Amino acid sequence: MDFDFEIILAIAFLVTLIAWVYDRVIYAPKRKEALSQLPSSAVEAMNKEAKERLGGAPKWLLEVKSYFVIIAVIFGVRSFLVEPFQIPSGSMLPTLEIGDFILVNKLDYGVRLPVLNTELIPTTQPERGDVVVFKYPKQPSVNYIKRLIGLPGDVISYHNKTLMINGKIISDEFLADLMVSKNPSGEPVKVFKEDLLGVQHEIYESYRRSPLDGDWIVPEGHYFVMGDNRDNSADSRAWGFVPAANLKGRAFYVWLHWNEFFSLPNFKNNGLIE
Known part of the structure; x- marks a missing residue:
């Protein structure tokens, strides 16, 4: 069966972009507020994943948006420069x-x-x-x-x-x-x-x-x-x-x-x- 990888990559780019924007708009402010209420020593001891979960973002959303940067780079290079x-x-x-x-x-x-x-x-x-x-x-x-x-x-x-x-x-x-x-x-x-x-x-x-x-x-x-x-x-x-x-x-x-x-x-x- 034939499939168009360009379309699949474009869909992946849009899905991860939406997840990234949604997280930035909805959960990033909550994350920032939660971190501000913690002692600095506790914040320094937390890893990146723990900090992101503070805002209450679903795990699936954080997983999807984590691929945004790499997919955006691949999509941009493949679409406009070299394929x-x-x-x-x-x-x-x-x-x-x-x-x-x-x-x-x-x-x-x-x-x-x-x-x-x-x-x-x-x-x-x-x-x-x-x-x-x-x-x-x-x-x-x-x-x-x-x-x-x-x-x-x-x-x-x-x-x-x-x-x-x-x-x-x-x-x-x-x-x-x-x-x-x-x-x-x-x-x-x-x-x-x-x-x-x-x-x-x-x-x-x-x-x-x-x-x-x-x-x-x-x-x-x-x-x-x-x-x-x-x-x-x-x-x-x-x-x-x-x-x-x-x-x-x-x-x-x-x-x-x-x-x-x-x-x-x-x-x-x-x-x-x-």
């Missing part, structure tokens, strides 16, 4: 492997209201070649990661494994044959270095015919994305364009790799995402 993700599939191979833990810059595409993702303060615009995290248009509770290929107004063509943008063929340089690839299926692939109008990165192409050929015109307020694992990626060729409002941020760093629960995490892929 962590784990790569669940091989659609971005060879750039990102299954099990890579990445960091996403939340400021690059505007300061956005948590959960609603409404832009509050514009910053920079997405650029061709960015590796972007976004809410999947057909199921917004699910996050996808792909490479941004087409900007609003671009004409995109993809036929016989040849990518064209606005009539210009995107060049690629053959690097290697991988008879045993990192694809979940182990499918043999060819590795190319693609020059996406100035942004160079590696891609996989399989030996079989691509089922996702076509031509597209990117509408205003939308973007066209593709996986670097070109023949093993469900992307804009299959389900359409990404609305600007669905963008969450730009993936910029791999900080950990942990493929399986019973394996040891490692740092073999650490580095900036190209």
